[in-house]
Amino acid sequence: MSLETLNERLKKFVISGDEEAAEKTASEILKAGMDPLEVIEKSLSPTMRLVGEKFEKGEYYVPELLCAAAAMEAATRVLTAEMKGESKEKLKAKKIGRVVVGTVSGDIHDIGKNILALLLEVNGFDTYDLGKDVDSMKFIEKAVEVQADIIALSALMTTTKPAQKEVIDFLNEMGLRDKYTVMVGGAPTSKEWAEEIGADGWAETAERGVRLAQTLIRDR
């Protein structure tokens, strides 16, 4: 099978969310001698961005997005496993920023946060997803550990959104506020709430969250 055909097949399997087939095709691509960095940059990333755009336009829903992401992850795992140190460094250098993301303490909802983490990754961010019901201090520990640019805090309940403020309060009291940009989002939050608690930005949807992160990184 030609390299071009393999590449096209890989794109097709990512779009259709076929994890197994994407993984298998990635192995075949490696065996055929293609540069894994080039495959990631020229095939996988643009394809996933296309899936992200379709989600934003409402042509795809969460299932399509998640299945495509799972297929891309499987292919990326195979491709990066054999990658040399220099290529890995190059891949890392292409990232536009580091984001620590999670649903705040006491909150067990994560769909919005999962979509945001995924779309950030698709759009070139290095994301560290801490999951849901994350203790406020954990956000800070992780941000320090990975030298994050942004801390993104999701909350779905009115009674859990105060935990977004708690993270900002911790940063202030620990003298770390200037080191990190903080963005907040989630159903009960608003621009006014973000301003009230001293966040750097608020986004109504995950897609707008990506735009916000891009702006915040640019303005840092």
Next chain:
Amino acid sequence: MVPPWRINEVLERAETGPICLEKDFELKILLPKLRDVIRKYKIEFDPENVVPSDDSLADDVWRAALELYLEVGTYCTSTHRRILFDESEIREAMKNFPGRFVLGYGKDSRELFHRKIEDGRRPFCLFSPDITCDEQLFVPMSMAYLQEPLADGVCAPILEEIEGRSIKAGAPFEIKGSVAHAMMFREAARRVGRPGIFLQSVGTAQSDAAQIAASNPIWGERLTDGRFVASISELKVDFSLLNKMVHFHQYGCFVGALTGPMFGGYCGGAEGTAIVGTAYHIQGLMVNQAHYQNYFPFHIKHMHNTTRELLWGISVTYQALARNTPLISLSNGFAAAGPSTPMVLYEAAAHGLVSVVSGANLWEIAVARNRYKNRATPMEAKMACEVGCGVAESGIKRSEANELAKKIVSKYEKEIAEAPLGRTFQECYDIRKIAPNDDYAKLYKKVKEELRELGVLFIY
């Protein structure tokens, strides 16, 4: 009589059911089966039939939901196990479900019952702001909702602060806030002269501990009141939710299942949302152990359920339940626009119309994308419920309701993404006299007349 249906069985299955990762539950168990039943039963959204008149579609949605739930079950995130049932257990629970309950007490008590498609009986109307409010507005806002003549039951706004301190889930101030919520709400009911009205509480309490703290027959939540056991999207629960379920049943109050499948989320589009929504009602009976459901499918981005896709889903879910179960459910509207705008009143009217003709009771209505503090008034709920009661008493058919719904929806569907947020409660109401201001009263009257001209029948 059910509920509860064998509480110990449910709790034990949460600890012994098949184990799987949460991600695998979503992507490898729920999603493939949902796609499978959509294909198998050929469920398809039709924008021209917001209220379908096809009984076989309703029955297919029911069969698809039952098949889905029997295979997928409910995932318990605390134990990473699935709670599964066989069909005979679900049939046993449904056969023993009475289909009617008397809520509240004394002169203010009302009957909540299972409704049929095109049912001529008035729906049970629960009025709720579904939003947070300033501490000092809690009593006036509660009284504004409680004094509405059409309200058979009321749910209070949610407190963000108590005695000037922020209420955070799991923290001691949450318990203080929840107890205050219960006490002030009861006081508000007495002040409007309806001390026995059915109260759904305590929205301020997210944690199990705070819910349990508010149970008290003298000053707090009584046995004649209702409490919620929510779900986690989609088809998931955890120990905190099951703790509430056990406590509410042992305390002896009514239990509601709070379920909102996300259009655009794991459910996908309209078809998946309708099927998962119907399956949620089975989960509500078996796991949440609910006497009734609060059902609020909503759009994942715009937090509403008043466009064609969402209304179609609401209609087919309620028709499926009306034809195939004895279950009781209240349809919870979510409007994109905010108070004192024509759009929110049209959205409310469409939601009340579609829900009631399809077999639902009403829970009205979250507005302004359910996001902004103080941004709700009883006027929006009143519109939805006036339309809903008119639908029932006029005896209109689904086909007529469909034509009306399309006319109403066409007035706002293009504006949904940029819907106006309107005004706050205190901008719409005289909060000392607890009465709507002239602007909003005039707007309400004007929109009501427009709806009447479109063919909507009101009870007065």
